[in-house]
Amino acid sequence: MIALWMWCRTMRMHALHDAIQAGARRSPCGWQRHAGRIACLAVTALSLSGCEAIQYYAQAVGGHLNLMAARQPLDTARHAAEVRGDQRLSRQLALASRIRVFATQRLGLPDNGSYRQYADLHRPFAVWNVFAAPALSLKLKEWCFPVAGCVTYRGYYDRDAALAYAATLRAEGWDIQVAGIPAYSTLGFFDDPLLNTFIYLPEGELARLIFHELAHQVVYVQNDTAFNESFTSAVEQAGVELWLREQASPEAQAVYERYAMRRVQFRHLLLDTRAALEALYRDDTLSVANKQQRKHDLLAALQRDYQTLRTEWGGYTGYDRWFDQPLSNAHLAAVASYEAWVPAFRAMLAREGNDFSAFFAEVRRLARLEPVARAAALRGLSASR
Numbered sequence: 001m002i003a004l005w006m007w008c009r010t011m012r013m014h015a016l017h018d019a020i021q022a023g024a025r026r027s028p029c030g031w032q033r034h035a036g037r038i039a040c041l042a043v044t045a046l047s048l049s050g051c052e053a054i055q056y057y058a059q060a061v062g063g064h065l066n067l068m069a070a071r072q073p074l075d076t077a078r079h080a081a082e083v084r085g086d087q088r089l090s091r092q093l094a095l096a097s098r099i100r101v102f103a104t105q106r107l108g109l110p111d112n113g114s115y116r117q118y119a120d121l122h123r124p125f126a127v128w129n130v131f132a133a134p135a136l137s138l139k140l141k142e143w144c145f146p147v148a149g150c151v152t153y154r155g156y157y158d159r160d161a162a163l164a165y166a167a168t169l170r171a172e173g174w175d176i177q178v179a180g181i182p183a184y185s186t187l188g189f190f191d192d193p194l195l196n197t198f199i200y201l202p203e204g205e206l207a208r209l210i211f212h213e214l215a216h217q218v219v220y221v222q223n224d225t226a227f228n229e230s231f232t233s234a235v236e237q238a239g240v241e242l243w244l245r246e247q248a249s250p251e252a253q254a255v256y257e258r259y260a261m262r263r264v265q266f267r268h269l270l271l272d273t274r275a276a277l278e279a280l281y282r283d284d285t286l287s288v289a290n291k292q293q294r295k296h297d298l299l300a301a302l303q304r305d306y307q308t309l310r311t312e313w314g315g316y317t318g319y320d321r322w323f324d325q326p327l328s329n330a331h332l333a334a335v336a337s338y339e340a341w342v343p344a345f346r347a348m349l350a351r352e353g354n355d356f357s358a359f360f361a362e363v364r365r366l367a368r369l370e371p372v373a374r375a376a377a378l379r380g381l382s383a384s385r
Contacts, residue, residue, distance in 0.1 A: 056154075063157025064186075067126065070119035071193040077118035092199050092206070093118060099207045102247060107239050108356040109214040113191030120196040125180035128162035129153040132174040133329035136281050136291055138274065140333045141174065149222040152334060155181070175328035180321070183209055185216040203248055204240055204256025211239035218360055221367045227374065229338040231363055234345035238354070265309060266319055267335070273302045274332045299327040344381035 072080075074093055081089040100116060103109040131153050132141040140152035156162035159180075166176045182197040198209055215235035221227045244253050276298050280291055303323065310316060322331070345363070352358040366374055 059157060059161060060155070063127070064190075066157070067119060067121065067193075067195075068190055070121060071117040071191075072119070073117055074194075089199070093194070095203060096194050096199065096206060096210065098247070099210050099243065102207075102243060103211055103214050103239070106242060106246075107211065107235070108360065109211065109235075109239075110188060110217045112188060112217075114185075114188070114214060114217070115192060115194050115210055117191060117193040118195075118199070119193040122196070123159075124197060125159075125182055126184055126195055126197050127155045127157050127181050128159045129155045129179050129181050130162050130166045130169070131177045131179065131330040131334065132166075132169045133333045135173060135175055135329070136288065136295070138278060138281070138329050138333040140330070141169075152225060155184075175330045177325060177328060177330035183213055185213045187220060188217040202255045202259065203252040204244060205259055207243045208236045208240045212236040219363050219367050221374075224371065224374075225334075225338075226340045227367070227378070230341035231345050233339050234342050234349065235356075237342070238346065238349055238356075262313055262316060262318065266306075267339075269302065269305055269309060270332060270335045273298055274335050277329065277332060295329075302327060341378045341382065344378040347381045347384050 074097055078090050078093045081087075081093065096115065103115075104111040133139060142150045142152055143154050144150040154165065156165065159178075162178050166178050170176045183195060184192075186192055192213065198206070201209065212232045212235065215232040216228070218235075219228070219231060240256070244256060248256070277295065280286070280294050280298070283291070286294070306319070306323065310319075348362055348366075349356075349359045352362060366377055369377065
């Protein structure tokens with residue numbers, strides 16, 4: 001899912017790629033060069049902003065710098081884990097290191113310092129994203145920033161700050177979701193580290209996340225979330241299929257298959273509700289009051305259907321936090337966009353003989369097209385798929 005380095009990336013849940021390809025190195029002078037870039041970007045942003053925006057940019061810069069400062073080389077992190085008897089962390093770091101090598105050697109993903117360091121943030125998520133949608137619409141509110149363009153969330157490194165901002169939007173009548181995001185990409189501007197927020201994922205899921213975030217460094221189209229996220233989702237899917245076939249044990253393959261099955265079932269559940277809400281909001285024969293009641297009924301049904309699905313999964317609780325806050329349009333608005341063009345990108349990869357280098361070159365060519373032409377090309381690829 002992409003997450004927020006204010007001017008150089010978008011996040012998921014929620015992060016993407018720009019033309020910037022210089023990674024901050026571990027040498028002091030390298031860090032100083034990038035700290036200078038941050039200062040320049042901050043000055044630019046602040047010159048365009050009011051007091052409230054200044055506070056927001058300040059927390060973004062400070063939060064990211066704190067995250068970067070917590071990094072340590074993988075060998076150092078593994079040794080420290082072994083000294084304190086944390087064999088689980090040591091094994092996961094070793095696994096992540098193997099996945100990182102595979103990402104470059106087998107998938108052609110960027111060969112830089114990203115995911116070759118580790119940082120413990122001492123919190124469950126890297127950032128918290130605020131999503132907002134109107135009461136009777138599935139169109140997400142957008143926020144626009146220098147360089148990164150417009151994105152459909154606003155990210156915070158502090159959960160309480162995210163909740164406070166969400167409360168102001170809710171008071172204005174917006175539907176709100178505050179979502180914890182375990183990882184984000186700085187688009188190659190920094191060497192993104194492995195984090196405690198996702199390092200303990202099962203093997204297939206850890207590989208999926210690393211492939212996804214590295215793919216964000218390959219191509220980024222400003223203001224086209226569907227393109228960016230569908231591309232990285234296609235890379236993660238194809239990459240995990242290769243990893244499981246070539247590197248994983250039968251046990252790891254079985255665990256991933258269970259995760260993947262639950263993910264597909266949960267997504268279909270959300271898409272069904274989203275489609276029903278879209279049809280409801282388009283119905284001009286209903287009053288606002290009737291639409292509000294029907295919306296309430298559909299979201300309540302989603303809660304019930306999830307509980308049924310959860311029972312079928314034997315009590316698996318992995319999606320429970322999605323329901324921690326009252327359900328709203330904000331929960332469902334982004335569901336479709338993140339994988340809308342995945343069939344198109346998978347068709348393109350197959351057309352290139354599953355050669356990732358050739359595939360990336362074609363994706364870059366597609367990214368240079370005007371939006372209308374790009375969407376038309378993707379529709380054609382989806383049809384061929």
